[in-house]
Amino acid sequence: GAGVSQSPRYKVAKRGQDVALRCDPISGHVSLFWYQQALGQGPEFLTYFQNEAQLDKSGLPSDRFFAERPEGSVSTLKIQRTQQEDSAVYLCASSLMGLNNQPQHFGDGTRLSIL
Amino acid sequence: TQLLEQSPQFLSIQEGENLTVYCNSSSVFSSLQWYRQEPGEGPVLLVTVVTGGEVKKLKRLTFQFGDARKDSSLHITAAQPGDTGLYLCAGFEVDSSYKLIFGSGTRLLVRP
Numbered sequence: 001g002a003g004v005s006q007s008p009r010y011k012v013a014k015r016g017q018d019v020a021l022r023c024d025p026i027s028g029h030v031s032l033f034w035y036q037q038a039l040g041q042g043p044e045f046l047t048y049f050q051n052e053a054q055l056d057k058s059g060l061p062s063d064r065f066f067a068e069r070p071e072g073s074v075s076t077l078k079i080q081r082t083q084q085e086d087s088a089v090y091l092c093a094s095s096l097m098g099l100n101n102q103p104q105h106f107g108d109g110t111r112l113s114i115l
Numbered sequence: 116t117q118l119l120e121q122s123p124q125f126l127s128i129q130e131g132e133n134l135t136v137y138c139n140s141s142s143v144f145s146s147l148q149w150y151r152q153e154p155g156e157g158p159v160l161l162v163t164v165v166t167g168g169e170v171k172k173l174k175r176l177t178f179q180f181g182d183a184r185k186d187s188s189l190h191i192t193a194a195q196p197g198d199t200g201l202y203l204c205a206g207f208e209v210d211s212s213y214k215l216i217f218g219s220g221t222r223l224l225v226r227p
Contacts, residue, residue: 004157031213033213033215035217040219040220041219041220042119042121042203042205042217042218042219042220043158043203043215043217044217045214045215045216048213048214056213056214091157091158093157099212099213101146101163101165103148103160103163104160104215105160106157106158106159107157108155108156108157109155109156109157
């Protein structure tokens with residue numbers, strides 16, 4: 001389909017390993033968002049891109065989290081030296097321009113489990 | 116910090132009953148959205164309310180934005196098993212054009 005695509009859908013890693021999560025936004029969408037959703041909670045904002053520029057990374061929990069969108073399309077969220085508290089669903093969303101009068105379209109997320 | 120409080124957290128009702136879910140904050144929001152999320156999927160936008168006091172209807176779902184733009188409610192009439200899911204409210208604070216703040220969600224189960 002033409003929706004937001006995330007991969008992998010599931011990722012299991014041992015504590016201390018690095019992981020990389022991928023997001024393919026809807027074609028032509030300028031804005032891209034990453035959210036973290038812990039079990040039983042609503043999503044929490046991590047970071048925001050407009051094209052290739054990362055305009056807001058205030059929600060990243062620590063300097064172990066890094067996100068990039070080098071060509072203004074596909075984005076990767078990288079987590080270094082993973083900890084058990086990093087276990088969550090990581091959601092990606094895109095919107096046409098990122099303004100609050102435009103909907104954010106969500107992918108189905110990557111469920112990350114840290115053992 | 117959860118700026119948006121949703122209640123109840125869990126709701127289990129019989130098919131055909133009515134229900135209301137509440138979303139409250141001490142902050143003012145420029146707009147507020149309601150999403151529905153099913154297991155293993157991302158949230159899907161149901162509605163956006165922008166004006167204080169606004170009421171929007173989507174089939175059996177009625178959404179209301181509080182006059183002061185600090186709270187909202189979702190009312191479902193004659194609930195059906197297909198309404199089962201996680202309902203999330205989310206808002207844009209007045210000083211942000213892109214940063215969505217989500218509530219903790221209301222998990223609804225409609226029993227046949």
